[in-house]
Amino acid sequence: MKWGYYESEAFKEFGMKPPQLALFARLLKKLWLTVFTLLLSSSLQAQELSKLPYVPTPQIVVDEMLKMAGVTAKDFVIDLGSGDGRMIITAARTFNASGVGVDIDTKLVDVSNKQAKADGVGDRAKFIEQDMFKADISKATVVTLYVLPDFMEKLRPKLMAELKPGTRIVAHDYYMSEWYPDRQQMLTVPEKVKANGTDKAYLYLWIVPSVVAGSWRMELDLGGSQRQFIGLWFDQRYQMLDAAAEHALGTTKVEKLLLRGNEISFNLTIGANPYQFTGKVNDGKMEGTAVTAGNSQPIPWRAGKLPSEKK
Ligand SMILES: C[S@@+](CC[C@H](N)C(=O)[O-])C[C@H]1O[C@@H](n2cnc3c(N)ncnc32)[C@H](O)[C@@H]1O
Structure with missing residues (x-):
């Protein structure tokens, strides 16, 4: 196909040659497509908003x-x-x-x-x-x-x-x-x-749950100078958690995990002792107390998110 159809009086008035006319036509087409897409998307948005009618809650x-x-x-x-x-x-x-x-x-x-x-x-x-x-x-x-x-x-x-x-x-x-x-x-x-x-x-x-996903270092205060260090890894999907723990005696299961807002609780067995932990999560820190059958007093614990994990 030749350029003939561009050679209308209108284009001649602009003093354009066929290749310039082709470029001009492409630009016009692009401009029209952009305008059309914008018009379509704003009308779709309007339709979408109108899909939410006023119906009162009894x-x-x-x-x-x-x-x-x-x-x-x-x-x-x-x-x-x-x-x-x-x-x-x-x-x-x-x-x-x-x-x-x-x-x-x-x-x-x-x-x-x-x-x-x-x-x-x-x-x-x-x-x-x-x-x-x-x-x-x-x-x-x-x-x-x-x-x-x-x-x-x-x-x-x-x-x-x-x-x-x-x-x-x-x-x-x-x-x-x-x-x-x-x-x-x-x-x-x-x-x-x-x-x-x-x-x-x-x-x-x-x-709304706190963000706990990632690696943590926990410190369990066993009294006197005795401290137990525990590594904790949390996988998180909204309020649902999965976790693993590791300490000097090996890896251990983390059970009965619950996260409600910034309140966390879970069970961990260290050696032969099952502990029940409860605590709060705030800005990359957790702290609370743990109870176990052998101890009449709750045991303080705290944990910090590992720096590389802080986001
Ligand atoms: C189903 S009614 C609920 C009214 C009220 N919350 C109740 O429970 O009785 C939904 C309301 O959302 C409003 N609405 C629709 N789209 C909106 C938007 N994009 N932003 C704010 N309000 C919107 C409507 O005007 C309507 O009053």
Whole structure:
């Protein structure tokens, strides 16, 4: 094929030769493709957001979710996609907590702020218009969610990265596929049938775990100048742990491992003695006490993450 079709009057006006015209056409095509991709992706995003409609959580479920999270006056609750504000207003009114609701819908945000003031909790229950994926959630001690599964999946990395260990996340009906809940419960709520086609409400609770993955050096204080040094290796998937230990007498099994927020417990047998360890994890350090049948007093222990493992 010749360049003939470029030799239109319009191109001649630009004073271009066929090879220049071909380059110009390629650039135009590229520009058009970029614009088209941008338009498509923003319209897909808009469609995706519109997939999360406003459906309120029945009040009885709101109460149970806040109870399940153990909300008290010390808590700061964040509801991502806060609807008419019932979660945060209940947390403030019934549980004396403070909190913020984040919703993308201006009208729902206005309704919620007005209701919080009318209920006398406007100073502790506030609502802001924002995309939940952009919200600052770092101050939360409890996060509540009633969002569809794809939102749960997209929120998972944000929740893991931005929430402090020990923060409770409680969700209505939908869970995160990879991160198993620490607790779950089911309620029968006839009021749900109309909006959801079922009278069942499923509640899920997760507790954000400390990061313990890697190698640790543990010191067990046996009294006097006696100390036992133990190497510990943790493999971690969310709150689920696997571990191995090594000490002067050889390798030993680590059993009954449990991580809840920053609280850790496990059993270790050293020599012939089985020990039960409990402790707390904070910033690359662990400390706590261990009990064993022979000792009436709990034995202090501490551990530090090996420098090469610190991230
Ligand atoms: C299923 S309703 C839940 C309302 C409330 N949390 C409750 O349990 O009653 C979901 C809410 O999320 C809001 N929403 C949808 N997409 C959002 C986004 N990207 N950021 C913030 N809010 C969003 C909707 O406006 C709606 O109010």
